[in-house]
Amino acid sequence: xxxxxxxxxxxxxxxxxxxxxxxxxxxxxxxxxxxxxxxxxxxxxxxxxxxxxxxxxxxxxxxxxxxxxxxxxxxxxxxxxxxxxxxxxxxxxxxxxxxxxxxxxxxxxxxxxxxxxxxxxxxxxxxxxxxxxxxxxxxxxxxxxxxxxxxxxxxxxxxxxxxxxxxxxxxxxxxxxxxxxxxxxxxxxxxxxxxxxxxxxxxxxxxxxxxxxxxxxxxxxxxxxxxxxxxxxxxxxxxxxxxxxxxxxxxxxxxxxxxxxxxxxxxxxxxxxxxxxxxxxxxxxxxxxxxxxxxxxxxxxxxxxxxxxxxxxxxxxxxxxxxxxxxxxxxxxxxxxxxxxxxxxxxxxxxxxxxxxxxxxxxxxxxxxxxxxxxxxxxxxxxxxxxxxxxxxxxxxxxxxxxxxxxxxxxxxxxxxxxxxxxxxxxxxxxxxxxxxxxxxxxxxxxxxxxxxxxxxxxxxxxxxxxxxxx
Amino acid sequence: xxxxxxxxxxxxxxxxxxxxxxxxxxxxxxxxxxxxxxxxxxxxxxxxxxxxxxxxxxxxxxxxxxxxxxxxxxxxxxxxxxxxxxxxxxxxxxxxxxxxxxxxxxxxxxxxxxxxxxxxxxxxxxxxxxxxxxxxxxxxxxxxxxxxxxxxxxxxxxxxxxxxxxxxxxxxxxxxxxxxxxxxxxxxxxxxxxxxxxxxxxxxxxxxxxxxxxxxxxxxxxxxxxxxxxxxxxxxxxxxxxxxxxxxxxxxxxxxxxxxxxxxxxxxxxxxxxxxxxxxxxxxxxxxxxxxxxxxxxxxxxxxxxxxxxxxxxxxxxxxxxxxxxxxxxxxxxxxxxxxxxxxxxxxxxxxxxxxxxxxxxxxxxxxxxxxxxxxxxxxxxxxxxxxxxxxxxxxxxxxxxxxxxxxxxxxxxxxxxxxxxxxxxxxxxxxxxxxxxxxxxxxxxxxxxxxxxxxxxxxxxxxxxxxxxxxxxxxxxxxxxxxxxxxxxxxxxxxxxxxxxxxxxxxxxxxxxxxxxxxxxxxxx
Numbered sequence: 001x002x003x004x005x006x007x008x009x010x011x012x013x014x015x016x017x018x019x020x021x022x023x024x025x026x027x028x029x030x031x032x033x034x035x036x037x038x039x040x041x042x043x044x045x046x047x048x049x050x051x052x053x054x055x056x057x058x059x060x061x062x063x064x065x066x067x068x069x070x071x072x073x074x075x076x077x078x079x080x081x082x083x084x085x086x087x088x089x090x091x092x093x094x095x096x097x098x099x100x101x102x103x104x105x106x107x108x109x110x111x112x113x114x115x116x117x118x119x120x121x122x123x124x125x126x127x128x129x130x131x132x133x134x135x136x137x138x139x140x141x142x143x144x145x146x147x148x149x150x151x152x153x154x155x156x157x158x159x160x161x162x163x164x165x166x167x168x169x170x171x172x173x174x175x176x177x178x179x180x181x182x183x184x185x186x187x188x189x190x191x192x193x194x195x196x197x198x199x200x201x202x203x204x205x206x207x208x209x210x211x212x213x214x215x216x217x218x219x220x221x222x223x224x225x226x227x228x229x230x231x232x233x234x235x236x237x238x239x240x241x242x243x244x245x246x247x248x249x250x251x252x253x254x255x256x257x258x259x260x261x262x263x264x265x266x267x268x269x270x271x272x273x274x275x276x277x278x279x280x281x282x283x284x285x286x287x288x289x290x291x292x293x294x295x296x297x298x299x300x301x302x303x304x305x306x307x308x309x310x311x312x313x314x315x316x317x318x319x320x321x322x323x324x325x326x327x328x329x330x331x332x333x334x335x336x337x338x339x340x341x342x343x344x345x346x347x348x349x350x351x352x353x354x355x356x357x358x359x360x361x362x363x364x365x366x367x368x369x370x371x372x373x374x375x376x377x378x379x380x381x382x383x384x385x386x387x388x389x390x391x392x393x394x395x396x397x398x399x400x401x402x403x404x405x406x407x408x409x410x411x412x413x414x415x416x417x418x419x420x421x422x423x424x425x426x427x428x429x430x431x432x433x434x435x436x437x438x439x440x441x442x443x444x445x446x447x448x449x450x451x452x453x454x455x456x457x458x459x460x461x462x463x464x465x466x467x468x469x470x471x
Numbered sequence: 472x473x474x475x476x477x478x479x480x481x482x483x484x485x486x487x488x489x490x491x492x493x494x495x496x497x498x499x500x501x502x503x504x505x506x507x508x509x510x511x512x513x514x515x516x517x518x519x520x521x522x523x524x525x526x527x528x529x530x531x532x533x534x535x536x537x538x539x540x541x542x543x544x545x546x547x548x549x550x551x552x553x554x555x556x557x558x559x560x561x562x563x564x565x566x567x568x569x570x571x572x573x574x575x576x577x578x579x580x581x582x583x584x585x586x587x588x589x590x591x592x593x594x595x596x597x598x599x600x601x602x603x604x605x606x607x608x609x610x611x612x613x614x615x616x617x618x619x620x621x622x623x624x625x626x627x628x629x630x631x632x633x634x635x636x637x638x639x640x641x642x643x644x645x646x647x648x649x650x651x652x653x654x655x656x657x658x659x660x661x662x663x664x665x666x667x668x669x670x671x672x673x674x675x676x677x678x679x680x681x682x683x684x685x686x687x688x689x690x691x692x693x694x695x696x697x698x699x700x701x702x703x704x705x706x707x708x709x710x711x712x713x714x715x716x717x718x719x720x721x722x723x724x725x726x727x728x729x730x731x732x733x734x735x736x737x738x739x740x741x742x743x744x745x746x747x748x749x750x751x752x753x754x755x756x757x758x759x760x761x762x763x764x765x766x767x768x769x770x771x772x773x774x775x776x777x778x779x780x781x782x783x784x785x786x787x788x789x790x791x792x793x794x795x796x797x798x799x800x801x802x803x804x805x806x807x808x809x810x811x812x813x814x815x816x817x818x819x820x821x822x823x824x825x826x827x828x829x830x831x832x833x834x835x836x837x838x839x840x841x842x843x844x845x846x847x848x849x850x851x852x853x854x855x856x857x858x859x860x861x862x863x864x865x866x867x868x869x870x871x872x873x874x875x876x877x878x879x880x881x882x883x884x885x886x887x888x889x890x891x892x893x894x895x896x897x898x899x900x901x902x903x904x905x906x907x908x909x910x911x912x913x914x915x916x917x918x919x920x921x922x923x924x925x926x927x928x929x930x931x932x933x934x935x936x937x938x939x940x941x942x943x944x945x946x947x948x949x950x951x952x953x954x955x956x957x958x959x960x961x962x963x964x965x966x967x968x969x970x971x972x973x974x975x976x977x978x979x980x981x982x983x984x985x986x987x988x989x990x991x992x993x994x995x996x997x
């Protein structure tokens with residue numbers, strides 16, 4: 001019972017919103033309910049941290065690793081709900097349902113972090129995805145035909161990715177006769193050098209998570225979906241599913257064992273392609289959300305640099321980096337959301353003169369963007385330091401050099417965002433007045449990005465403990 | 472640790488305090504209202520930092536090459552990053568230069584900056600903290616953090632308070648410096664993985680293979696060469712200088728450029744000695760090119776700020792030349808030249824800022840024949856211009872002389888080229904002074920249209936007088952400063968010497984062909 005507390009808290013939240021969707025309740029009460037209930041889920045996750053156990057015939061593991069991610073994911077949900085104050089981009093009649101499906105997707109994600117059996121994994125993955133398929137077209141109608149396009153694209157790519165994953169699972173099951181990760185980890189390392197099929201099976205299995213993480217070659221959906229979905233939905237899609245993907249990538253990459261030459265090579269090549277493609281494509285974007293989509297493809301590559309090391313250092317760095325990425329990306333989406341009171345998309349022209357219209361938003365954007373660019377003392381810098389240290393420890397100099405060259409390219413477009421926010425324009429736009437709660441959130445982002453970057457040790461201790469529990 | 476560090480014995484942790492005072496001052500700035508209060512607050516904080524930094528000079532132990540006033544704390548045990556601070560004879564003067572120049576930056580912005588004063592003071596104090604951090608960090612990662620953290624405030628200084636082409640200049644500055652340092656980042660991690668430490672003094676004691684040293688050296692040198700800036704990488708400097716507000720230019724010229732020179736001395740020489748010796752001929756040639764091209768380009772400028780910016784390229788050429796001559800006199804000359812350039816060029820940029828406030832133009836032609844209306848101003852202009860061209864009796868003379876002595880004692884041809892650079896400096900500075908002070912003036916005042924050309928007020932005079940003291944002090948009595956460097960430079964050269972023999976180029980001798988040719992060329996052996 002107590003082991004399952006975070007899931008129960010979210011289930012309760014889902015049920016509440018289900019009944020609310022039958023009533024005429026509207027903002028701001030809905031948001032308050034969302035905040036209180038998601039805070040409850042965070043508390044439940046924190047409360048169960050440190051517990052250990054297995055449920056459902058050992059298909060579902062509760063340990064430091066899964067609970068750390070549950071804390072991160074539920075906390076991310078809290079921030080996303082906090083961030084979308086009025087849900088200004090969402091159709092008025094659909095707001096309760098929006099919260100319902102958002103929670104449902106989060107529920108899938110926290111199940112993912114505990115799933116240690118292939119069928120459970122695919123089930124959680126599907127719960128997390130299906131809820132998202134539904135809320136992408138929830139965007140307010142009007143000039144936008146894009147939400148539908150985005151929804152369809154996300155469904156089609158998602159279905160294809162799940163298909164590939166299932167196909168990969170069938171290979172693995174066929175060769176090993178088990179679906180439990182705990183058994184697989186004993187069999188696969190011995191098999192990987194003799195049976196190439198298992199390698200193919202593993203890579204195909206990972207495809208579903210590459211899709212969630214938007215890693216090359218499963219990244220095609222990202223720019224269109226980010227662009228088409230409402231700002232607050234993009235903020236969710238851009239962050240939480242990626243954290244969920246990292247959980248399972250860590251579990252699955254660990255399956256292959258540490259010295260698995262070809263497997264590492266495949267992942268390294270995907271990482272480099274993802275970084276290079278993401279960064280180069282981001283250079284020419286005008287829509288900020290598209291830009292962030294391509295940047296997220298690049299960041300998926302950086303995270304992969306840590307994960308493919310398959311060492312404790314690499315996994316810990318990966319967890320640290322994806323958490324930092326969650327915060328930095330949410331900071332950028334926070335600015336986008338507040339810049340677009342009617343829920344429209346933001347381009348570079350809209351950012352111009354931001355530092356006069358709202359110094360706080362401009363500074364939050366600067367901290368978020370510089371963070372993603374890897375300028376110290378932000379969490380992005382410290383994360384890259386850890387990732388690259390892990391990679392060089394594995395003698396992957398070429399990978400690190402390609403990664404830092406990519407960092408250099410990426411700075412250009414992050415700087416372009418900051419530059420736009422800090423250029424003055426002739427015709428001054430009206431000031432943006434922020435509510436006190438919004439103001440607080442902006443300050444929170446600035447402080448947490450700088451604090452985690454400067455004093456990472458506290459978080460690292462948790463991450464190390466989690467990795468030790470997982471491997 | 473004790474073999475490298477002498478822990479701080481003052482009643483306060485001086486190095487931490489030097490960073491903390493501006494940093495906390497910066498955050499308090501955000502709560503202060505009123506431009507006048509902000510200015511006074513900024514001045515107070517920077518002056519307090521200066522006062523607190525003085526023990527670095529007076530309590531400095533001249534007899535040791537260890538790092539003094541040191542502090543040590545664990546920081547991120549996950550990858551062995553610790554918070555280690557300390558200064559030696561190479562860095563202590565640069566720290567003092569920073570703390571002395573910063574109050575002047577506030578003073579010269581007193582009426583220059585018209586908008587967003589609070590943010591301006593915030594950014595200035597923030598950059599002061601990170602600049603001091605660069606010079607006192609003894610941990611690679613800590614150093615790199617300050618090195619990069621400095622970029623953002625400097626970018627904002629140019630991008631928000633800059634001139635008409637601020638957009639172009641600020642982004643060029645940012646990208647150049649950042650891209651230069653990405654390989655530095657890899658080199659730092661590679662060193663850590665090889666040795667298991669980020670602690671700089673310990674990294675110096677390890678011996679690396681020659682090819683490893685080459686890679687490390689190249690990665691470091693690229694970052695520092697861009698920062699200095701050395702010849703092919705200098706193009707960001709004129710753009711940044713011209714667009715930056717006065718305080719930005721002063722910080723850029725007086726302190727930021729020094730980080731390149733400091734980096735060479737602190738990292739390249741002791742960590743990669745064999746590679747340094749191997750690359751020496753090339754770097755000497757590049758330094759000479761910087762000196763001559765910088766001077767030559769300065770000759771052709773009509774914009775005063777651009778002229779001084781190009782002259783900086785030339786002066787910093789002397790610094791790198793002094794460093795890579797790899798002898799005692801040369802390195803001391805280089806460090807002294809860094810200090811001198813900080814004082815003199817900083818003052819020249821302040822002077823340009825003052826005239827720009829009055830005429831709103833930086834063109835020489837718009838600011839000519841000032842002698843009759845602004846006598847105090849032109850007196851300072853002449854003093855600092857003479858100092859810039861290394862006139863005997865001024866500070867730069869001592870520095871350049873030392874570097875030239877080092878040149879002639881090692882490679883006479885190099886000395887010959889460096890002298891050409893010195894002559895070019897005289898040519899462009901005297902031309903500037905002639906135009907600005909006299910031009911074709913007939914010696915009579917022509918009242919009317921020049922009413923905006925009022926002479927310097929007390930604040931401006933005080934700012935420049937302060938720097939003038941240093942011009943003549945170092946010009947006539949540089950011994951105290953040279954004494955401070957003495958032990959550390961000797962130790963540095965010993966490190967290079969022993970490191971060179973420990974891992975000689977050896978089987979890479981075939982690589983050495985070109986290097987030998989260049990070396991012979993500059994040694995005048997053909």
